[in-house]
Amino acid sequence: VDTHSNKCLWLEEQHFSNVLRGEQLVHQLELIYDEHDFLRAGFWQRIRVSVKNQYFTLLPNSLFYKDNARQYLKLASRHLPESYEVLNYRHPHSEIVNVFAAEREVVEWFRRVYPAKHVGFVHHSSALIEGVLNTDAAVLQSVSILVESSHLTILVATGQRLDYCNTFYYVNAQDFLYYTMLVFSELQLSTHVHKVMLYGEISPESAIFEYLQRYINNVGFGNKPSMIKFGFYFDEVYDHRYFDVYNIHLCE
Secondary structure (H helix, E strand, O other): OEOOOOEEOOOOOOOOOOOOOHHHHHHHHHHHHHOOOOOOOOOOOOEEEEEOOOOEEEEEHHHOOHHHHHHHHHHHOOOOOOOEEEEEEEOOOOOEEEEEEEEHHHHHHHHHHOOOOOEEEEEHHHHHHHHHHOOOOOOOOEEEEEEOOOEEEEEEEEOOEEEEEEEEEOOOHHHHHHHHHHHHHHOOOOOOOOOEEEEEOOOOOOHHHHHHHHHOOOEEEOOOOOOOEEOHHHHHOOOOOOHHHHHHHHOO
16 A cells, blocks of 8 residues: 555465465465565565454553453463464554464564564454444444355444454354354344445355345445555455455555
8 A cells, every 4th residue: 555645556365385384374374475576675664464363452552551362362262272372452432452463484584574663563343443444334233254265354443533443263154044043132132223345255146145135125245445555456356355355455
């Protein structure tokens, strides 16, 4: 992203197969980096890495103490591996701290290949939060769901206030619907009134979208973030795709 014009200039997706551990991911990253002139360029002003996993928890800023970060996270993620480094991100426009973890080998690799730059780490939920809270929203609560191949992140907000955020693992469309309806029930949301916006890896032809439409009256697909400009070549990409990736730019 060109920070002067707020224009997204480049988007590239790489698929990793059979990557299970940190050292395997680092190996894949090295193969890409070594052959990628763009990534090896030295003109970057800021570098941000978004971590996507279930190892995260949100805390009020007033209750957060950095020395206790691992203890906070262990309360939410009891099986947190010792090989993971605990990080945190303070949301600049709200009293929220996201405490999350990333594989230490991966964190150290990014710091090693960009030694002269500050590499900022955020959790994918923070990018989603910033994107949703910076979107023009009505006073009524809204539900945003980021869809991935095996996980969904559900975010509930009222205007620019975050009410709920959590990530669930699912296997099929029935699982997806179950977790969505569970959040509706816990927060006493109405399937006739409250709107659901979908982002990420989902299409209008998917079974998940069909299931949601059966039980929720107002289900739609989100748009690209309005704070970022896009060239005509991005017209080939679904507007709701990569929403969390685009909004890494908003994480100061």
